[in-house]
Amino acid sequence: MSNETTSGGGCCGSAAADDQPTVATEAAATEPCCGATEAATQARPAAGQSEVTHLPVLVIGAGPVGLAAAAHLTERGLPFLLLEAGEDVAAGVRQWGHVRLFSPWRYNIDAAARRLLDAGGWTEPNPEELPTGGELAERYLRPLAELPGLAPHVRYNARVTAIGRLGVDRVRTAGREAAPFVVRLADGTELLARAVIDASGTWMTPNVLGANGLPAHGEIDAAAWIDHALPDVLGRDRDAYAGTHTVVVGSGHSAANTLLALAELAETAPDTHITWAMRSGSADRAYGGGDADALPARGALGTGLRLLVTSGRVDLVTGFGVHTVRPLPDGRVELVDATGRRIVAHRVVGATGFRPDHTIAGELRLDLDPALGCTRALAPLIDPNEHSCGSVRPHGVDELTQPEPNYFAVGSKSYGRAPTFLMATGYEQVRSIVAALAGDWDAARDVQLVLPETGVCSTTLGAAAMVDDAAQQFDTRASDERPQLITVGGSSGGCCG
CATH class of the missing domain: 3.50.50.60 (FAD/NAD(P)-binding domain)
Incomplete structure (x- = not known):
């Protein structure tokens, strides 16, 4: 386990924020210095709390689906931390900010996000207009991320490199469910969490040119x-x-x-x-x-x-x-x-x-469909050989649950290699998951989704466009x-x- 106990990267770095519990090593607990005692305290539950329920839910990715998860967590009163690898909100969306979505605003705004924004005096765009990616980021995602209820819990330049369980590797079963998640960042910081919602997407892992799924000969050199x-x-x-x-x-x-x-x-x-x-x-x-x-x-x-x-x-x-x-x-x-x-x-x-990259979850127990790389329960619902995005059935926490309890890949990453994802689907996914984390299983399993009929859908982002x-x-x-x-x-x- 890393000896880097805070976001400063070492024992004498700045102390972690209250909503960002940092792993305290054994050495830190016995030889406290420069905030290590505070970190050790944050890693222990308060009186009357279970081992992990006091910890935040960590959401990876401040794109449309990640921010929707944050909105639902805010409404449910669940502590959370949203980690964004980029320097700004919706960093991935901004890379295709010049592109116009084929779905109008009414399909692109999450219900919980709208309620929070409306309460803050937000002016909603014309629901029938088609936004560009840049407009999606500036007119919707930025105002959402800057709401007082969300902003203190959004952390930028926080790239996740690995996820595990505290004191438990992938082989060990005893005590696994009670062990907090350990989320390691690129700077060495390790954060504890009760659950992880991975909305990091697939933008950074495009498919290759090669027709058989392997890089074409000479592709890397060219x-x-x-x-x-x-x-x-x-x-x-x-x-x-x-x-x-x-x-x-x-x-x-x-x-x-x-x-x-x-x-x-x-x-x-x-x-x-x-x-x-x-x-x-x-x-x-x-x-x-x-x-x-x-x-x-x-x-x-x-x-x-x-x-x-x-x-x-x-x-x-x-x-x-x-x-x-x-x-x-x-x-x-x-x-x-x-x-x-x-x-x-x-x-x-x-x-x-695009294709999903599950490398950061290498120490978690995942059961992935061998063709698509999504959960096995979701695969038959989204198989592009059988479905377009308009024919995908509503799905939520049950279809997205892995053998690793409380780890969920959502959004375009949840679809694996299936190119049929729409943002509205991701919004319903996180609504269902957050309801389950709050213990509201009736709401979690009441999945409903109305999608436009379609002839064919293409890859990811919720951003294929014209x-x-x-x-x-x-x-x-x-x-x-x-x-x-x-x-x-x-x-x-x-x-x-």
Whole structure:
């Protein structure tokens, strides 16, 4: 166990805050110095309390779902600490802040969060408007995190590196449930908790380009040519894409958003060339529900994408599974599939989805579905082979419970590799879990969720999106065109197979 007892990283660092119990080592208990006595006191329950119930619930990640958990914990009067790895609220959301969500505000605000915000005099955005990620962070998540009931319990620059049980490794069973969680941070601080709600998401662990789930040959060495999902091609990243050839790999909403943005860029940078490569033999699934979609923006996304292909603004290559990535002497990069077909471009956007990273829970007892990496009980409800996001049944604490009591992965991380997550689903997850932690099992098991019907959903974040005005622009220009698949011409620098 670490000898670093406070957030200062050593025995003589600053004392831990009252709501941030820090592990006291045996040495600290016998040779107190500079706040170690206080830490030791915080690690012991008060008279009449059980071993762990006086400790806070630790929530990992100050994104939409993590902050929703904090709102529910606040309403229930349960002590908590919210740990955010970034320097600011919703650090992950801000990385795709330029992207417009396909769901309006009414689907993006948690009920408990709304009640707390309303009590604080918050002005709610128009429920039918589509926010960008940046607007979600500034108009909703920041005001929520700054409420007097939440702000003292939110800690930034607090990256979790490991979770265990106090004095108990993964093998030991005796006394396990009574042992507090130990949550270790990157600076060496160790915090005690009665429960852990992991809402850290999957943004930092994107899927690879390789078609079989392994990195394509040469992919790691070619990292300088590869950007991951949702680059800001109309803003801060414009210079990297204007007047160049970009190949977007993937078939979900993240890919569609980037293709629409690149097409808009090409309107002012005419030498911009766009190729869309996907593993599937058809783009029909990527086009989604179109006019029948219950979320008009999501339907417009698919419609706009179809029009880009039929009008020739985007070259579509189907049945292309990336096998090899190879930088070329002229500064371009080459993608090769297993049949030898090639796509040559200046840049690659890997919009192939995300996967969960359970490394921090390596000392906990997890029972994960072998395909998706979520809990086994949740897997059949969200299997993307059977479900879209609109057909997922309501679920809560029972489906998210692990063999490790009181550890819950929620939000996009709870879905593992399934690309069907919506923020509204995460809000219901944490409502149910917090009710269970409060002992209100009737409320915990009364899970209810109303989702819009959908044709297809894509990866994570609750943030797959579209460039709204671009789709409308292309719809006006090509309203009479009929969809068809086209392939890349040889002279355009695309598929040379």
